[in-house]
Amino acid sequence: MNILIVYAHPEPRSLNGSLKNFSMAVLERAGHRVQVSDLYAMQWKATADAGDFLEHEPETRLRYPAASGEAFANGTQAPEIAAEQAKLVWADVVIFQFPLWWFSMPAILKGWVDRVFAAGFAYNVGEHTPHRYGDRYGEGTLEGKRAMVIMTVGGREAHYGPRGIDGPIEDLLFPIQHGIFFYPGMTVLPPFVVYSADRLKPEGYTAIEAALEQRLVTLATTEPVAYRVQNHGDYEMPGLALKVGLEGKTQGFAMHTRDSSPCIDEPAS
Amino acid sequence: MNILIVYAHPEPRSLNGSLKNFSMAVLERAGHRVQVSDLYAMQWKATADAGDFLEHEPETRLRYPAASGEAFANGTQAPEIAAEQAKLVWADVVIFQFPLWWFSMPAILKGWVDRVFAAGFAYNVGEHTPHRYGDRYGEGTLEGKRAMVIMTVGGREAHYGPRGIDGPIEDLLFPIQHGIFFYPGMTVLPPFVVYSADRLKPEGYTAIEAALEQRLVTLATTEPVAYRVQNHGDYEMPGLALKVGLEGKTQGFAMHTRDSSPCIDEPAS
Numbered sequence: 001m002n003i004l005i006v007y008a009h010p011e012p013r014s015l016n017g018s019l020k021n022f023s024m025a026v027l028e029r030a031g032h033r034v035q036v037s038d039l040y041a042m043q044w045k046a047t048a049d050a051g052d053f054l055e056h057e058p059e060t061r062l063r064y065p066a067a068s069g070e071a072f073a074n075g076t077q078a079p080e081i082a083a084e085q086a087k088l089v090w091a092d093v094v095i096f097q098f099p100l101w102w103f104s105m106p107a108i109l110k111g112w113v114d115r116v117f118a119a120g121f122a123y124n125v126g127e128h129t130p131h132r133y134g135d136r137y138g139e140g141t142l143e144g145k146r147a148m149v150i151m152t153v154g155g156r157e158a159h160y161g162p163r164g165i166d167g168p169i170e171d172l173l174f175p176i177q178h179g180i181f182f183y184p185g186m187t188v189l190p191p192f193v194v195y196s197a198d199r200l201k202p203e204g205y206t207a208i209e210a211a212l213e214q215r216l217v218t219l220a221t222t223e224p225v226a227y228r229v230q231n232h233g234d235y236e237m238p239g240l241a242l243k244v245g246l247e248g249k250t251q252g253f254a255m256h257t258r259d260s261s262p263c264i265d266e267p268a269s
Numbered sequence: 270m271n272i273l274i275v276y277a278h279p280e281p282r283s284l285n286g287s288l289k290n291f292s293m294a295v296l297e298r299a300g301h302r303v304q305v306s307d308l309y310a311m312q313w314k315a316t317a318d319a320g321d322f323l324e325h326e327p328e329t330r331l332r333y334p335a336a337s338g339e340a341f342a343n344g345t346q347a348p349e350i351a352a353e354q355a356k357l358v359w360a361d362v363v364i365f366q367f368p369l370w371w372f373s374m375p376a377i378l379k380g381w382v383d384r385v386f387a388a389g390f391a392y393n394v395g396e397h398t399p400h401r402y403g404d405r406y407g408e409g410t411l412e413g414k415r416a417m418v419i420m421t422v423g424g425r426e427a428h429y430g431p432r433g434i435d436g437p438i439e440d441l442l443f444p445i446q447h448g449i450f451f452y453p454g455m456t457v458l459p460p461f462v463v464y465s466a467d468r469l470k471p472e473g474y475t476a477i478e479a480a481l482e483q484r485l486v487t488l489a490t491t492e493p494v495a496y497r498v499q500n501h502g503d504y505e506m507p508g509l510a511l512k513v514g515l516e517g518k519t520q521g522f523a524m525h526t527r528d529s530s531p532c533i534d535e536p537a538s
Contacts, residue, residue: 010316010317010318010319010331010333011319011330011331011332011333013330014330014331014332040316040318044316046315046316046376046377046380047279047309047313047315047375047376047377048279048370048375048376048377049279049309050279050280061280061282061283062279062280062283063280063283063467064279064280065423065467101317101383102379102382102383102386102444102448102449103444103448103449104373104379104444104448105379106316106317106379106383107315107316107317107376107377107379107380107383108315108316108317108376108380110371110373110374110375110376110379111315111316111376111377111380113371114370114371114375114376117371137434154334156508156509158507158508158509158510159508159509161508161510162520163510163511163513163516163524164508164509164510164511165406165499165504165509165510165511165525166448166509167443167444167447167448167521167522167525168521168522171440171443171521171522172444172448174436174440175371175372175373175436175441175444178436179371179372179373179435179436179441180371180372198332198334230434235434238427239425239427239428239430239433240425240427240428240433240434240435241427241430241432241433241434242432242433242434244432247432250520251431251519251520251521251523252436252437252440252520252521252522252523253436253437253440253521254520254521255432256434256436
């Protein structure tokens with residue numbers, strides 16, 4: 001398979017750096033092709049602005065989504081944006097690797113999403129009528145690809161449990177997994193999370209590599225998170241509210257996952 | 270009161286730009302002092318890296334949290350970081366104003382948080398023992414200040430309702446309101462959200478200004494979101510799981526809000 005790792009950490013000599021190198025080695029040894037977008041090494045511009053569009057005229061009011069759609073359609077995006085989109089199209093599997101900072105991604109990675117996920121590419125795709133609100137949430141440009149978070153967390157695992165004070169990890173990741181991966185069509189694999197990363201002792205590292213390797217060699221077969229596809233009948237139109245009764249006993253983000261279902265985009269095995 | 274608006278939009282001639290100017294005028298007319306950190310105008314560096322610490326030596330492995338704590342303690346932070354911290358200390362009310370991009374803040378604003386919310390300032394504050402896990406979630410350096418999101422959203426309000434496909438807006442804002450505002454001690458006011466911002470007609474704008482003005486003139490008296498203070502007895506130690514039974518009928522993020530309680534940091538009126 002073709003695997004893209006979008007990697008955001010400022011220090012190559014870090015736990016994240018080691019795990020990124022380890023992942024590359026494991027995946028290449030297994031016969032996959034790997035590309036890494038090492039955002040710090042690339043000095044990726046994090047800030048979305050008029051400079052992202054080669055033909056934007058300064059005297060014109062910038063409407064970022066519209067300008068993004070135009071530049072995508074006309075081939076006038078900043079070249080580094082088009083290059084990252086080409087990597088996404090190339091990839092069968094997309095991995096975001098990052099340390100959790102303030103309960104989300106580092107700014108440099110958010111800025112990769114803000115700029116690369118252009119209108120016409122990652123959103124505003126498909127028919128928008130009273131009967132259909134685009135190809136999104138399980139459908140779209142990136143449909144059929146698998147996506148996964150590899151993440152280090154400074155805090156303790158218990159704090160991110162179902163009753164933990166920081167909030168359940170799957171809910172904290174919902175804006176990324178559902179809102180960024182699933183929205184343009186990707187199938188989402190459960191995240192690989194290393195907790196208490198700042199307190200890791202050298203003797204704990206080997207077990208982390210072993211667990212990560214297990215996840216990497218099963219990328220093609222791991223059961224995905226069962227997010228509900230927008231256009232498969234679970235949502236009312238035009239409001240896109242989940243049909244009453246489908247939520248079972250869940251509330252909030254959890255209702256957008258089919259509890260005990262087989263995987264979404266994969267044929268039954 | 271002293272009011273800090275941290276503002277992130279690339280286009281001054283935008284709905285966000287107009288609302289920011291309107292807020293400044295309303296607040297100043299009401300006798301408040303207002304500072305605006307206009308991150309795009311300031312060309313704020315979004316990316317947290319070794320350049321944030323004046324005395325970091327390139328040959329030393331960068332551990333961002335530790336380096337941040339040291340630089341904060343020693344007065345060797347990049348001057349623009351210290352300047353933003355001083356604004357936070359000065360403020361009685363902190364407003365984040367931004368367009369919702371990919372279910373979170375624009376990267377430039379996330380990068381303001383990543384860099385300004387230093388160790389020793391916004392986290393790693395207070396006693397860390399088996400009996401107490403720091404001053405955070407309702408306590409800390411920014412305790413007593415009020416914080417609020419003013420946000421535009423391209424999508425429709427129904428999509429962000431309790432059953433909406435994008436997820437409930439209060440859950441999408443939890444990582445910001447609970448994880449960024451409440452964590453270092455700020456009291457959180459309900460957000461002011463403008464939906465369908467890309468489809469706004471001129472005749473709709475006046476009503477938005479009127480609703481925003483109502484929120485701005487009641488900043489001091491608006492009932493806050495009732496997030497649970499970490500050290501007030503609702504959480505088990507050392508795991509910081511919410512004590513069984515306190516969640517009522519809620520799950521996920523919602524259990525960290527006391528449902529029918531009076532406000533958190535205000536005296537009973």
